[in-house]
Amino acid sequence: MEYEAIIGLETHIQLNTSSKIFCSCKADSWFDGPNTNICPVCTGMPGVLPVLNKAVVEKGALLAAAMNADLQPVSYFDRKNYFYPDLPKGYQISQYDRPLAKGGWLEVPLDGYQRRVGIWKLHLEEDAGKTKNENGQRMIDFNRCGVPLVEMVTGPDLRSADEAAAYLIRLRQLLRWIGVSEADMEKGHLRCDANVSVRLKGSETFNTKTEIKNVNSIEAVRAAINKEIERQVREYERGGKIEAWTLEWDEDTQTLKKMRSKETEADYRYFREPDLLPVHLTEAWKSAILADLPELPLARKARFIGEYGLPEYDADLLTAERSLSDYFESAVKAYGGDPKRVSNWLLNDVMRMLNESGKIAGELSLTPAYLAEIIKLVDAGTVNTNTGKALLDKVNESGKSPAQLVESEGLAKVSDAGAIRAVVEQVIAESPAEVESYRAGKVGLMGWFVGQVMKKLQGKADAQKARELFEELLK
Ligand SMILES: [Zn+2]
Incomplete structure (x- = not known):
């Protein structure tokens, strides 16, 4: 029964x-x-x-x-x-x-x-x-x-x-x-x-x-x-x-x-x-008293889905806590682009920072405006995605603006074809065994080649350009 x-x-x-x-x-x-x-x-x-x-x-x-x-x-x-x-x-x-x-x-x-x-x-x-x-x-x-x-x-x-x-x-x-x-x-x-x-x-x-x-x-x-x-x-x-x-x-x-x-x-x-x-x-x-009553979590979740086109999964996580959802909204306004992109950065990377620090979103030195600025720097190709992610922590630790840090630490992406080509050629010259394996069909080594370029350029290389050059030179 x-x-x-x-x-x-x-x-x-x-x-x-x-x-x-x-x-x-x-x-x-x-x-x-x-x-x-x-x-x-x-x-x-x-x-x-x-x-x-x-x-x-x-x-x-x-x-x-x-x-x-x-x-x-x-x-x-x-x-x-x-x-x-x-x-x-x-x-x-x-x-x-x-x-x-x-x-x-x-x-x-x-x-x-x-x-x-x-x-x-x-x-x-x-x-x-x-x-x-x-x-x-x-x-x-x-x-x-x-x-x-x-x-x-x-x-x-x-x-x-x-x-x-x-x-x-x-x-x-x-x-x-x-x-x-x-x-x-x-x-x-x-x-x-x-x-x-x-x-x-x-x-x-x-x-x-x-x-x-x-x-x-x-x-x-x-x-x-x-x-x-x-x-x-x-x-x-x-x-x-x-x-x-x-x-x-x-x-x-x-x-x-x-x-x-x-x-x-x-x-x-x-x-x-x-x-x-x-x-x-x-x-x-x-x-x-009621003037202090904020928009409540479920109403805000529904609005995030309707107004920003977020999947329910994202909207649920972003409204679990008020400070996080306020942060998201400020960042979306400062960014001006696709809200889902802001949600991805928040839920993957900013959430990790919050979990590690035990802070709430509103307490971070990485303000919503700074987060939006970092995403824009990545969108514009000024820095690559890895540098963008590293910038999150750098901004949060220093309280300096992303643009300031890119300038003072020379973090701008190296996408100058000549500069990358020189490094790619250097990697090829230094790695005869890998070059041989690659040419013999082990194409999975491409990731390793690009990684070597990244290492030599402190992670600032334009990965796509490096990949294209390897494909050209290893043919
Ligand atoms: Zn008492």
Whole structure:
């Protein structure tokens, strides 16, 4: 029998504001020691009052708009009451029935089809601290208390582990694109729990689901969901039933462990946070926020295909990251010729530089205008392709313009027939054995002959001319 999986994802996204959501402590403590970025507000001392960080509302609203959600003119904060050692207040300030935004969706392109994943919940909240066990002791770090989060829950719209992974990849791309989160799963900027159930294909019912927690990479999400789908199918096949467990992914053993059986939904006794005013998102404020909403990745990809005639493959790679796609567009404008030619240079050579340096495109000293200039120098025959490629690194290292480097380092292509002929004749005179083999039919040696000329002319020879001269002289 054929089964299908029903998957919904619950994500927590850490917004990259400089300070926390309700106090002025530094939000990102990745490089700091435990309990260094804390104050009476975020550690829940009696009598303190929270003050809402405006930037959190703005980044949250930008994300909501990018997810096609409806921004609410008035939203409220609520207290979610529960006890946990790393939650010093005894409650978490979150949003409940009147969140910042409602509805929304994310389009996820997949192999040959597209899935629209609905958003059921999108709200702002504060993070709790961290607990860890060390040397038999339970340690608590409050640095993370009050770090701003957006909680986002999808509908049960995903049908496989690969679709879930694709959703997370698109979400991460979007978060970085609009600049609201670093979205680094390893650092906990993007956390994901997965709800998984299976059913017979064609069935309309929703069976009991389990929840997978503690997955901190996209590959782990994929592996954990696949394991859980297999387990549930096995269970149904042998006539068993699925219980609503909460499972924890163990990265080391690549297995799921039962954390607890989920009984009834916890009663968090939500009530309005009395120390915070409602958030009034006026039309003027909303327009100011939305003015920062850039063209989104999928729209830009479609435009690259339509406007520049790029193949889908190129358009997809060029819009994987915003800085790269901005770079491409600037370079195309500066170049003025075939955009595909710019795409080739970018995806082959500039991408290599980016991978080696760990930089993003906008940080290179090789500006889009310089890249365009190099391609034009190659087009015009001023330098050959090899020199053009070498120029990329030279420009990037020195910050000097390509024309300047061609001039000062004498990189212009040697295409003077007399000069090349002299070198070709020299190579022939120095290589009697190769000449003999070539004349005996080993024509594959042509590449070697041209290579010798290149070597003697420091790579600057016009390869085509050299080849023609060898063909003439070795006949
Ligand atoms: Zn604080």
